[in-house]
Amino acid sequence: MSTGRSRAPRNTLSAELIVDRALALLDARPMESFSMRVLAEDLGVGTMALYTYFRGKEELFRAARERVLADYVPPSGEGPWHEQLREACLAAYHVFTGRPAVLRLLAEASSGDDFADIAMVTMERQLALLRAAGLSRDEAVLANGALLRYTLGSALREVKACTSEDFHATAIRKRLAALSPESHPTLTDLGPEMVRFAQDGEAQFRFGLDLVITGLREKVAAAG
């Protein structure tokens, strides 16, 4: 781009390199500022060069998702089933949440069979733990679904907060200030706590996760 070299040398590009730069851009800037043209310019290459390695934007995103999850293995520790389940969910949350690019790619994933590989390996582990704990076939599947929904929902909420550090907190503060204490007495009363926890998504996640797991332990205790 700065050099203005008219033609890039023969093997400047590779699928790996393209995904690398795509992830870097998605880490740094919001989804809507990403485009094939921008990515190509960033790589110092014509736009159409990308199409030698990927059929299109969607396939590139798919590859990016796979790359970012490739090194993930759910922890298979010791201890009681509910502890292991907790660790597995926390690990999944950290994968989704650890990198802005993942969150943005996650929000984009529409087909549902994206993030499938990690989903499969995590689901296998969760289902095995749930079955071993004594849940029925139906219960195990439903519990797995609940954990997935909660974990994904929690991660997705972070997409909004990740624009800036405390932008989210001040937005909430503002919104609370606009409420009248008459119509929303409890909410305005709990304002300080709302603002505080808005800045700690993981604490929020852990609390709800413990709730779900407590519910599961109850179910196991009732059945056993």
Next chain:
Amino acid sequence: MSTGRSRAPRNTLSAELIVDRALALLDARPMESFSMRVLAEDLGVGTMALYTYFRGKEELFRAARERVLADYVPPSGEGPWHEQLREACLAAYHVFTGRPAVLRLLAEASSGDDFADIAMVTMERQLALLRAAGLSRDEAVLANGALLRYTLGSALREVKACTSEDFHATAIRKRLAALSPESHPTLTDLGPEMVRFAQDGEAQFRFGLDLVITGLREKVAAAG
């Protein structure tokens, strides 16, 4: 469009009518097929006519979200707090899930202060119930966050499934068939149940909701 009238009469348009048609289009067709130009053509009007009523696409979407949630009031029934909480969450789930357009608009909402009005009225109600049940200030806020995350996460999962009736189920069947029983024994074993519940999002939602609420009742019992 079919008439080819060169200029639309003076007051064919209104903010209400525009939002109406926008919602109709979003109910019928996926998000990516929606555009200001398509909407204008559907209304039999020049594209720029829309900009007399809305500053832009984002503001139109905001109005559509508000419209669709305007008639919603969380149920304020009788009975124990955990029953009322359950009903409130189910009602929110039904609002999000009852209409394809809502789901698509929900998935699009990035700023986070969208869906805020319904969020505020629902949050006030939930927080009041949680406090009355005996939870601490911190616990009430965290519990409210957990319920929100789970409900939104569950609704968002339906966006994918709502493309077609059983498209989702066959996609899962296919994916399961591709797995080797050696690497994913539990998952392949539970295949039939996975497929069955994939077609019943609400059953999934109810199961997890009960888990969370059971967890909350435990917490209340422990504190009381």
Next chain:
DNA sequence: ACCTGAACACCGTTCAAGT
């Protein structure tokens, strides 16, 4: 005030080349 077409600055992607 309300609606218009033309134009601007973007997209993703196809196509027919160049090397």
Next chain:
DNA sequence: ACCTGAACACCGTTCAAGT
């Protein structure tokens, strides 16, 4: 095989008009 620019069919939105 790998990379290219030009072109096509789209976007959202600005602008300077028309009525």
